[in-house]
């Protein structure tokens with residue numbers, strides 16, 4: 636199983652996938668890591684691990700993922716022989732042509748128990764809603780904002796004195812365990 640990872644930020648989930656591969660608990664290779672953010676630490680992590688990286692040029696659009704950029708992304712992933720794409724903190728909505736090129740082969744991790752709290756800063760949304768429980772979800776990407784069939788979820792408690800940061804940290808611990816497990820589950824069914 637050759638994985639392609641797309642991320643915009645720190646890349647701790649990419650690291651967790653890499654660690655699971657190194658530990659022998661996930662039978663896969665990370666073939667390529669792509670980021671729309673040249674400053675994203677995910678690129679540093681990948682380079683340190685000797686994984687090929689690339690920049691996605693979004694033509695100056697702040698949040699949009701332009702069609703030409705998606706077509707270039709498809710070409711890069713295909714050239715790298717990628718079988719499964721993992722979005723790991725990727726901050727743009729994936730649409731056709733990327734979705735059409737990898738049907739049912741794109742996963743995302745979201746820091747809430749979907750369908751609760753889709754969208755940005757889900758941990759902050761949970762605090763503001765005074766939720767007593769939250770967590771994370773790995774799901775198939777279907778072109779919506781954090782929609783698509785859920786593969787696995789993990790719950791965490793929300794404590795009365797939690798801040799957005801403390802809750803996000805607790806969720807991330809579960810994310811790092813859950814993402815490799817979800818990839819294993821999907822790979823076994825392919």
Ligand code: GRF
Nearest residue numbers: 644645646647648724744746
């Ligand atoms: C994670 O919390 C993930 O659920 C969300 O963005 C964050 C990315 O973190 N989609 P990292 O870049 O993997 O550290």
